[in-house]
Amino acid sequence: MLKLSKRLQTIADLVAPGTRVADIGSDHALLPTYLVQTGRSPSAIAGELNAGPLAAAKKQVKEAGLEAKIDVRQGDGLDVLQAGEADAVTIAGMGGCLMAAILSRGAAAGKLDGVRELVLQPNVGEELVRSWLLDEGWLLTAEEIVEEDGRWYEVLRAVRSSDADALNGKLYDTSFLPSGIGQERGRRLLLRMGPLLLRRGEPLLGAKWAHELEKMEYICRQLSLSETPEAKEKEAGLRRDMDEIKEVLACLPMDKRSCS
The missing domain is CATH 3.40.50.150 (Vaccinia Virus protein VP39)
Structure with missing residues (x-):
C-alpha cells in the first residue's frame, strides 16, 4: 500500500x-x-x-x-x-x-x-x-x-x-472578530486566514502566522532603512496588517482571551 x-x-x-x-x-x-x-x-x-x-x-x-x-x-x-x-x-x-x-x-x-x-x-x-x-x-x-x-x-x-x-x-460573517477591525478588513482577514480555521481556533494556525509575522517584521525592518515616501507607506501598511493579525490571533477560542 x-x-x-x-x-x-x-x-x-x-x-x-x-x-x-x-x-x-x-x-x-x-x-x-x-x-x-x-x-x-x-x-x-x-x-x-x-x-x-x-x-x-x-x-x-x-x-x-x-x-x-x-x-x-x-x-x-x-x-x-x-x-x-x-x-x-x-x-x-x-x-x-x-x-x-x-x-x-x-x-x-x-x-x-x-x-x-x-x-x-x-x-x-x-x-x-x-x-x-x-x-x-x-x-x-x-x-x-x-x-x-x-x-x-x-x-x-x-x-x-x-x-x-x-x-x-x-x-464570512465578521461579528466574532474584534470589533475594532471593521467589516471590510475583517472579511479580508477571513479570506486570508481561513474562516473555519479561525472559528475553531486551530492551534497550528497560530504557529503558522507566528512564522508569517516574523517574515513581515523582517520586511518592515528592510523598508525602514529607506527614506522614500513609498517605503514608509508600505511599512505602515504592513504594520497595520501585523497588528490586525495579532489581534485576531489573540482572540482565537483556544486562547480563552477576550476580544473586546
Whole structure:
C-alpha cells in the first residue's frame, strides 16, 4: 500500500468516499493511486502537463497495477477532463493565483460540470482560492492546516450547494472578530486566514502566522532603512496588517482571551 506524505494524506482524507477523482497537476500520481488502492475512489484521472512528471505518473500507475482504473492524461489544467467524468477535482502544490486561473478557465469551458467537490491545496495565496470559491458559489466545508518539512500548508474542501450564498454569508460573517477591525478588513482577514480555521481556533494556525509575522517584521525592518515616501507607506501598511493579525490571533477560542 502506498504511503503518502502528511500533506497528501490530509488531501486524501478530505476526498469524499466513493467519488471519481480528477487530480490536476498530478506529478507522480501518488494521490490518485492511493485513493484507488484504498477503495476511497473507484476510479481516477491523473492530469499532468509536463513530459517528465507524466512519465513518472504512468510508471506509478503501471507498477500499482491500476491502469484499468487510473487514466493518466497529458494536458493543461482541466483540459484533461470532460464534463461528467469526475465527481471531485483535486489540485495541489501550486500558487493560489494559478489555481484560481485553472478553475476559472475550466469552469468557463464546462469542465466542472458534474463536479460536486473540490479539494485544493495552494502553496501560497490561499486568499485568492477562497475568493474564487466564494465568488463562484462554492461552499467551503473544511479547512485543514499541516506542517511538513518546515513549511505550512492549508487544504480547503468546497462543495456545490443550493444554499451556498446564505451559508457563505454566515461563514464570512465578521461579528466574532474584534470589533475594532471593521467589516471590510475583517472579511479580508477571513479570506486570508481561513474562516473555519479561525472559528475553531486551530492551534497550528497560530504557529503558522507566528512564522508569517516574523517574515513581515523582517520586511518592515528592510523598508525602514529607506527614506522614500513609498517605503514608509508600505511599512505602515504592513504594520497595520501585523497588528490586525495579532489581534485576531489573540482572540482565537483556544486562547480563552477576550476580544473586546
